Amino acid sequence: MSLRYGLLGLLAEGPASGYDLARRFQEALSPVWPAQHPKIYAELSRLSDAGMIEVDSHGPRGRKAYRITDTGLSEVRRWLTEGEVDHTLRTESVLRSFFFWLMEPDDLQEHLRREQRFFTETADLARGYAAAKDRGDFGTSPQTRSMRVAVEAAIGFYQALADWAEWAQTVPPAIPEGDPES
Amino acid sequence: MSLRYGLLGLLAEGPASGYDLARRFQEALSPVWPAQHPKIYAELSRLSDAGMIEVDSHGPRGRKAYRITDTGLSEVRRWLTEGEVDHTLRTESVLRSFFFWLMEPDDLQEHLRREQRFFTETADLARGYAAAKDRGDFGTSPQTRSMRVAVEAAIGFYQALADWAEWAQTVPPAIPEGDPES
DNA sequence: GAGCGCATGTAAAGGGTTACATGATTCT
DNA sequence: AGAATCATGTAACCCTTTACATGCGCTC
Numbered sequence: 001m002s003l004r005y006g007l008l009g010l011l012a013e014g015p016a017s018g019y020d021l022a023r024r025f026q027e028a029l030s031p032v033w034p035a036q037h038p039k040i041y042a043e044l045s046r047l048s049d050a051g052m053i054e055v056d057s058h059g060p061r062g063r064k065a066y067r068i069t070d071t072g073l074s075e076v077r078r079w080l081t082e083g084e085v086d087h088t089l090r091t092e093s094v095l096r097s098f099f100f101w102l103m104e105p106d107d108l109q110e111h112l113r114r115e116q117r118f119f120t121e122t123a124d125l126a127r128g129y130a131a132a133k134d135r136g137d138f139g140t141s142p143q144t145r146s147m148r149v150a151v152e153a154a155i156g157f158y159q160a161l162a163d164w165a166e167w168a169q170t171v172p173p174a175i176p177e178g179d180p181e182s
Numbered sequence: 183m184s185l186r187y188g189l190l191g192l193l194a195e196g197p198a199s200g201y202d203l204a205r206r207f208q209e210a211l212s213p214v215w216p217a218q219h220p221k222i223y224a225e226l227s228r229l230s231d232a233g234m235i236e237v238d239s240h241g242p243r244g245r246k247a248y249r250i251t252d253t254g255l256s257e258v259r260r261w262l263t264e265g266e267v268d269h270t271l272r273t274e275s276v277l278r279s280f281f282f283w284l285m286e287p288d289d290l291q292e293h294l295r296r297e298q299r300f301f302t303e304t305a306d307l308a309r310g311y312a313a314a315k316d317r318g319d320f321g322t323s324p325q326t327r328s329m330r331v332a333v334e335a336a337i338g339f340y341q342a343l344a345d346w347a348e349w350a351q352t353v354p355p356a357i358p359e360g361d362p363e364s
Numbered sequence: 365g366a367g368c369g370c371a372t373g374t375a376a377a378g379g380g381t382t383a384c385a386t387g388a389t390t391c392t
Numbered sequence: 393a394g395a396a397t398c399a400t401g402t403a404a405c406c407c408t409t410t411a412c413a414t415g416c417g418c419t420c
Contacts, residue, residue, distance in 0.1 A: 009281035099191035101324035142283035142356035174324035
């Protein structure tokens, strides 16, 4: 359901084609909401049927740019202010940690190092984005200001996971059954 | 796919029925991997067909407890050490933030206060769990030690999101088009 | 015996990914 | 001419949720 509003939100910035939207999802939104082009094209059709968007222009190679309608704009706004926030979260990384006790200590350490590296790199990537924005690389439009807020969230939780993975490496391995405690 | 391994992982601790597993997913794993009972029963059938688990005992009210087989145990272990980690993440909270510029400043502040409250409460809940574990309420088995590691991750990222929501309230609202930049 | 919690499942619908398919335009 | 990129879409499949359906066993 959120994809629907993600598309409306992006179209609120200006007309765009399915291809454009797929690219923007990939570039900007993928860390928090991945979306592939088949789903995007399908959703655009449904939004169009619902009168929330309409074709703005036809371009080369069958390009079809959509524009948000007043109905669509009210609908995103309604969602943003009145819609219940779905706080569901899924992280395989943390799910796995429930089962760390099944791993060989060496394999676990190796795994945690990899995880730490991944999360640190992702956090750094987000920091780079934030720095570019703060330098003014993307202008000062309201949209890029919001993007900056979103990026701050990404920095925060990827760093939190990086710190966690680092800390987890310091947790002593479980004492095998029967061994004395220390 | 992860649900499959989540079930195997839980069954590695000892025999359990679909009902038990649904409850444990709800109690312990739901913050990072929600799962409803229809999916769980379906997956158990498939795991049973694949020879990774087998019926351990029949109880009252048609209760069927499953036990993990050697094949199943190797399979979780293989997943944990060799399986590629899927780092996909979806947070509606952060997706919404890309579109904050569409909201009235007052509505946004209210929204962020609610979000901060939610994330703080969730982080505190996790802290309570961690404290109980550290007090020794759940014993010192390898399983509960791993659970403690998982809980630390939850504390980390929920706190990160709480901090973010608090910080976002201090970001000045976008200057409406045409207004001078103060 | 009424009500609650235990216990299992099916059916339908929704959401999302991957693979397949096609063709136009631009760049080198 | 060939390669890369733009551009749209369908089909099949997988994963997940919600609603429906049923019945047993325990407690008050």
